[in-house]
Amino acid sequence: MASVKFVAGLDGGGTKTAVTVADEYGVVVKTFTSGAINYNGQDEVSVGASLKEIVETIAQICGGIEHCAEVCIGAAGVSNPNVVSKMTSQVRLHGYHGGLHITGDHETALVGAHRRPYGMILIAGTGSIGLGKNEAGLTHRVGGYGHLIDDEGSGYSIGRDLLSALVQAQDGRIPRTIITDMVYQKLAISSVQEIIGFVYDKRTNKKDIAAIAPILSEACAAGDPAALSIAEKSALSLFQLVIPVAETLSLQKNSLAMAGSVLLKNTFVQSKFRELLIGRYPEMECITPKSDASMGGVYMALQRLKEH
Structure with a gap:
């Protein structure tokens, strides 16, 4: 088991976090859910507790946290640089020292929906946002500026x-x-x-x-x-x-x-x-999406594993 590397994709939604753990070949080993990790809607103590539980569960699944080579977290509110540094230090604090990539949940949703890094996604839940990425790697995001000034059609x-x-x-x-x-x-x-x-x-x-x-x-x-x-x-x-x-x-x-x-x-x-x-x-x-955003996180983590 120790010779196989693992990756994890996290989808930090408003009320819960969906996690998918896969091996280095992309085979899903386990999926589970934990508490919300959105700093916009949760206090730091509860986000920290959720991240601790997530890291510990990943460690159990992989037979030790050192066997998880890459983690990709898709979460709301990460356009705020403070959120990324807070989340990074929490994950490190709980013992994970492998590759870590934190991005917007719309990015992981796009990759999961198409099972590839390009295409378009339109998300209309509580809020609304559109995102596209072409094969040249250019991206364009529209909407998602919150309920007071935006979120039309949501x-x-x-x-x-x-x-x-x-x-x-x-x-x-x-x-x-x-x-x-x-x-x-x-x-x-x-x-x-x-x-x-x-x-x-x-x-x-x-x-x-x-x-x-x-x-x-x-x-x-x-x-x-x-x-x-x-x-x-x-x-x-x-x-x-x-x-x-x-x-x-x-x-x-x-x-x-x-x-x-x-x-x-x-x-x-x-x-x-x-x-x-x-x-x-x-x-x-x-x-309709081919996979969810936590699987999108897995695809992004696998891509990063290949590059390193």
Whole structure:
């Protein structure tokens, strides 16, 4: 066992970290999940505890941490240089001294989705971001600047638009909509006053607003005009993330991977999005990810192992 080298890929999501451990030939040995390692949403103590558990689990899987040659971590918030240095020192502190690469979770998601280092990915979950990389190695990123100024077409923006439709219908600015009762039921409340209380409560965060988004599918299925309008707006916003990526990198005939719950679970948003995409780029192939972001981390770690 000691003669075989191992690599690990980490996908640091908002609520948990998915880890994939593979041998040097790319054969997956084990996958597991641990706590969140996102410094934007977690305190340093809990991030440190999660990283300690991850390093210890990798050590068990590999028969000693020294047998793990490369680790690639994809996480949100790493555009902040302080985050990278904090994460690096935590990983080292817990006994891992092999190769370490820390990058954005959209980068590992792209590699996992295509099982190669180039292509395009559009992620629409709580937030939204588009990323492309061409065969020349040039990259272009669009969106992902957070819910206060961006994240158009995301679960957060859909949740916000559903709440907005509710208050506008209440005022008579738009016709009555089934969204009202659905939101009340989802949040277990019964008045606009309570909605305002929920929205502006300091404890309510963007994930709480995004959690309302799944209602959209049901409201669209019932043919509700306000809901269909929100789905169309979301699809258009997401389509607008693709254009600059495709044009800047000349990827108009390449494949685009769709990721995140908005694109994968809302058939109304997805079909409208595909329609817009085919209209502009008839030769672009729209795919669902071939592998997850933790596997993308494994591919990146294997590539680094080859280079060293």
